[in-house]
Amino acid sequence: MSAPAFQTSHSAITARLRSAGCVFAEDEAQLLIAAAQSPGHLDRLVEQRASGLPLEHVLGWAEFCGQRIAVDPGVFVPRRRxxxxxxxxxxxxxxxxxxxxxxxxxxxxxxxxxxxxxxxxxxxxxxxxxxxxxxxxxxxxxxxxxxxxxxxxxxxxxxxxxxxxxxxxxxxxxxxxxxxxxxxxxxxxxxxxxxxxxxxxxxxxxxxxxxxxxxxxxxxxxxxxxxxxxxxxxxxxxxxxxxxxxxxxxxxxxxxxxxxxxxxxxx
Missing domain, CATH: 3.40.50.150 (Vaccinia Virus protein VP39)
Structure with a gap:
């Protein structure tokens, strides 16, 4: 039962993010699901991202040179470049x-x-x-x-x-x-x-x-x-x-x- 529920959740979240203009909606949905501590927490994370909050601020980290760098709300997000x-x-x-x-x-x-x-x-x-x-x-x-x-x-x-x-x-x-x-x-x-x-x-x-x-x-x-x-x-x-x-x-x-x-x- 868990696998189909996960797939439904993933596809629904992907659609929500894509409708909000997130270019990498599928990948972002996976990251949000992995970060969520509960279904309610996942809902909050998805809404934050769909409202325009940078993904890194939602997750609390950014990947940079192979490391997870903590990124708090209101802090400049390190760019890949x-x-x-x-x-x-x-x-x-x-x-x-x-x-x-x-x-x-x-x-x-x-x-x-x-x-x-x-x-x-x-x-x-x-x-x-x-x-x-x-x-x-x-x-x-x-x-x-x-x-x-x-x-x-x-x-x-x-x-x-x-x-x-x-x-x-x-x-x-x-x-x-x-x-x-x-x-x-x-x-x-x-x-x-x-x-x-x-x-x-x-x-x-x-x-x-x-x-x-x-x-x-x-x-x-x-x-x-x-x-x-x-x-x-x-x-x-x-x-x-x-x-x-x-x-x-x-x-x-x-x-x-x-x-x-x-x-x-x-x-």
Whole structure:
């Protein structure tokens, strides 16, 4: 009896989600059924998703780089394309490296980097208290520290000139484009995690401008951006005295700008 009941429930939920505009309704129905603790709980989960709440907020987690990352309501949902930022950063990390995840949101990138490299000193920071609480649930078990505050001002002063890898998935959507984002994002994610100012570059400017003060000689800054904005992002890094390179992934449909602080050579 249970198998037919399950199938009926699955198909009914799929139809409900599809009518609400969920593109991956069948897969989402399976995830909601697996998460439900009772029939009544399942009904609530389905209604939340059908009302437009992001699936990750309904489930309480998002899959990122093969891990389940806790994502609380009101916290920016890590995108699959940001896995490319994490993978590019992981290539540069050596055991014992000092790593900073700036504008960390849920802490997905920092958590992924802690899993990818042994023995790193991991710090993360975000200006949003809700995101900081969520990031501590993810990064704390990985041995990292999460700081609350505005960009570099959140970090311990002892990190100045010591950071080997600095990653930033800063907001880069132009203010006038926020209204064109999917409702899931613009209605349920914090504006501070989306709005990059008039041209989308306001936060990136600030990150690039101070990066040389925090990077160790030979240290790297990696910023996620759009393909259209990448040349401007690269110019910001070069203006700050870093070398800059744009890399792109067709698989992830993602663009990252890598900056490097040159090592000091003494005669």
């Amino acid at each position: 940001t896995e490319y930022l994490a993978s590019e950063a992981a290539r540069l990390i050596r055991p014992g490296a000092v790593v900073v995840d700036l504008c960390c949101g849920s802490g997905a990138v920092g958590t992924a980097l802690a899993a990818a490299a042994d023995g790193i000193e991991l710090h993360a920071a975000d200006v949003d208290p809700t995101a900081v609480r969520c990031a501590r649930r993810n990064i704390g078990p990985a041995g990292g520290q999460v700081h609350e505050g505005d960009l570099y001002s959140a970090l311990p002063a002892t990190l100045r000139g010591r950071v080997d890898v600095l990653v930033a998935n800063a907001p880069y959507v132009p203010t006038d484009s926020i209204g064109m984002m999917p409702p899931e994002a613009r209605l349920h994610e914090p504006l501070v995690a989306l709005d990059g100012g008039a041209d989308g570059m306001d936060v990136q400017r600030r990150i690039a401008g101070e990066a040389p003060l925090w990077l160790a000689p030979g240290g790297h800054l990696l910023i996620e951006t759009s393909a259209r904005q990448a040349p401007t992002t690269a110019a910001l890094l070069e203006r700050a005295g870093l070398s800059a390179k744009v890399v792109h992934s067709e698989e992830f449909d993602a663009t990252v700008v890598l900056g490097k602080r040159q090592k000091i050579h003494r005669e």
